[in-house]
Amino acid sequence: MEWINFILLGLFDHTQTHRVLFSLVFMTFIASLVGNTLMILLIHTDPRLHTPMYFLLSQLSLMDLMLVSTIIPKMAANYLLNSRSISPAGCGSQIFLFLSLGGGECFLLSAMSYDRYVAICHPLRYHVLMSHKLCSQLVAGSWLMGGIDGLMQASATMSFPYCHSREIDHFFCEVPLLVSLACADTTVFELFRYVCCTLMLLIPLSLIVASYSLILAAVLRMHSAAARKKAFTTCSSHLAVVGLFYGTLMVIYMRPKSYHSVGHSKVVSAFYTIFTPVLNPLIYSVRNKDVKGAFRNWLGKTHAM
Template sequence: MENASDTTGINFILLGLFDYTQTHLFLFAMVLMAFLTSLMGNTFMIMLIQVDPQLHTPMYFLLSQLSLMDMMLVLTIVPKMAANYLMHNRSISPAGCGAQIFLFLTLGGGECFLLAAMAYDRYVAICHPLRYPILMNQKLCLHMTAGSWLLGGVDGLMQAGATLSFPYCHSREVNHFFCEAPSLVHLACADTVIFEFFMYVCCVLMLLIPLSLILASYSLILAAVLHMQSTAARKKAFATCSSHLAVVGLFYGTLMFIYMRPKSSHSGAHDKVVSAFYTIFTPVLNPLIYSVRNKDVKGALRKWLVKHFRWSQ
């Protein structure tokens, strides 16, 4: 049964992702496993990049920031969802809801621009290898990273503040497993048409501007690769970019499915499943994709294992 606090006061009620059937209990356990795997995988990726001098390059610094964003994203969503489910208490305070909206949009928006920065890094490395230390210097790398966090933070702050400024005088039941701005705005007892339009435009810009930069970078990369005479060089270039393209496809595919569809085609059940994919399961796949497809990461991992587990040889 739900606690009394779920139906009284000013808290919102998160209807959640799971019921209490055996099938849903199994799925909940899978989500917890994915959460722990994501935390361990991204933490280990950050640690590996920090301790191995060969990975102290702009490419891997940006990758460590991607892992940090993914780790923070699952920490923003899963612990509250799991606590509510286990305690049979689905309530969340307005402050908690605002924090989730802010952090989710900060990390999601920041990751969009960070993926664009990673695409530019690959473009410079493949198309201008001799000028790479100049075009992709440490200062520019730090500026791009800070800009990604800042743009995501501004978007998150504006949307969280505006969403919670509306009066919620009727049902406070949110058909989601975390506080997402579009799900809350639908419950407001005020005219939200202008804000929904602004929110839609903002989301489109946050998605399409970085995606356009990514597509432009990879179009130039493809043109350069096709002009390479060496087959080995082509294979190396494709291998270098394939991991990043896989991450971009997973991340943007699910986000665009949620935020760029017509409102009439939205389904609460489908939206929750897709949201679970990009907030819970994509952060699990990112470190796996980069470690399996990247020789430098595999080499650093092998050295670390040899150094710390000599007894296993």
């Protein structure tokens, strides 16, 4: 393959309206960096948050932090410098990191659903069933599965010859659009990619559905209304994140090729890569007394210094 740069057509034009939209996106990016960094800092420094649930949450924040840092800085630099080029190495890196983090988050969310299942259905055995060793293994497995998926798809995508148009009508290198530019038969790879993405989404989702089915059955057997309310409150944040995450990814990666629309894909991808990472720390902190308490303690220590 010739090492000629690709052209990213981007998300915004240089009109007044698009400048305002770009400013909003960039402020959202900064808010995402601050929110996820703060979440990781609070979980690391506050002893009350040194539990399996918050350890898994810190890994989710780390993945979201890396995701926005993979996509938005390059998009912003191209827009501000009025440039649209990205090198093949940069494109391959974006694909690898985007898919690794997306795949890793799929498995991490299933691990978080198992944590909620154990906490609600087996509270007396929680610290045995969710030991530090198992938590570390679940996190390592999530990163590993995501990394394998990202490496395979990035390597295959960048191995195709791109001898005609190199214009990618998107704001980052996304596999479906890039493969459509290849001047080679990509049928086998596209079938493999569809099966791979479907399994990467459906296997963790099946585990999440199984966990929450068992949780729902346990909650319905509870006699105390206060206990049922506490259980639903504990799970609501995770379910909201799962809904946002899987909803957008399924729209992107599980639609038949004939239903792909570039404009629609840009909007959905923007929601997943820009807005979901800033929503996750908000979802987990707004109704969470432990996180709000840790934040107040952190502010108190900061003012006291």
